Amino acid sequence: MRPKTVVIIAAMKLVGIAVIVGAVVAVNLPSGSTADGGLRAETAAAGLATSTTDAMGAARTAVTDGEPDQAVAILTPLAEANPADQEIRLALASAYLETDAEEAVANAYDAYVAALAIGPRTAEVEFQAGTLASTLDRPQRAVEHYAMAQTLRPEDPAPALYLGLVQQRLGEIDAAKASLLRAVVLSPDDATPLGALAQIALDENKPGLAADHASKAAAREPTRLEWRLLQARAHNRLGEPERALEACDALGEADRLFPAVASARAAAYGLLRDLAAASDVLAAAAERYPSDPDVLFDAAVWHEKADRLDAAAGFAGRAAILGHPLARSMRDRLRAEAGDG
Secondary structure, eight states, X not given: OOHHHHHHHXXXXXXXXXXXXXXXXXXXXXXXXXXHHHHHHHHHHHHHHHHHHHHHHHHHHHHHTXXXXXXXXXXXXXXXXXXXXXXXXXXXXXXXXXSOOTTHHHHHHHHHHHHHHHSOOOHHHHHHHHHHHHHTTOHHHHHHXXXXXXXXXXXXXXXXXXXXXXXXXXXXXXXXXXXXXXXXXXXXXXXXXXXXXXXXXXXXXXXXXXXXXXXXXXXXXXXXXXXXHHHHHHXXXXXXXXXHHHHHHTSOHHHHTSHHHHHHHHHHHHHTTOHHHHHHHHHHHHHHOTTOHHHHHHHHHHHHHTTOHHHHHHHHHHHHHTTOXXXXXXXXXXXXXXXXX
């Protein structure tokens, strides 16, 4: 028998003995017995507590030893035998998250929900349950958990931030703004809520506000691609291409060639009427991402604008091979126009 099997069986025996002892006492306790019956009940309760403690210890050892499946096997019957014990449910949730099982996150979430039902409801457990609900694509449940975590611990910026991000995802924009602004107040050095507010402002076609939020986010995390990209997009919409390019230039070379950033840079050069520079940006991005049909198609578009038609046809052809829906017709048109010429 393998050692881990022994651990599981031993722990299950501990649980089983406790349950059996309790049942025997309950069945055999005479109705008129008081002192003797009370002593037996206390003895049974002590045995149950000892067995539970030992089983919990065995589960913790299993997790520490890198065998979370053992811990789950120990804790599952323990939880069934102790339906009002929150600590066991929390330990089971943690053990599930250490496993590689396909349903690990769903099982862990169910364990957290059971723990919350037992009580007490704490901000930490609500927050963890909210994060798992979001991971499981259950955003409404995530909102419920994060909102409760915020109520239980109003000084903590994390529930406000995560609540706002999920509300943004659900399209509950007014509520998202309120949550994200709360997160900014509670954690003024955190760039993430400011970045989320910048994206919301862009979506609402408020580029000035978006640029302000994105600038503040970038001030906190100067090399974060997302914030510089939001800055660039906002300044392009404001007709401020130089500032858009400044935002992109704050990034490293590899990030400047990232497809979305390259597109924003090309748009800025387009606003400056420097079509050659715009096409050069996309050519460099296409060299970095040769299997991305969208980058190749964008390169074709900007090369055509720059009157670099042979190169445009080449990029369109490559994009067509990779399945871009508009590339084939563009390639055929450019080839036909070249033939007519």
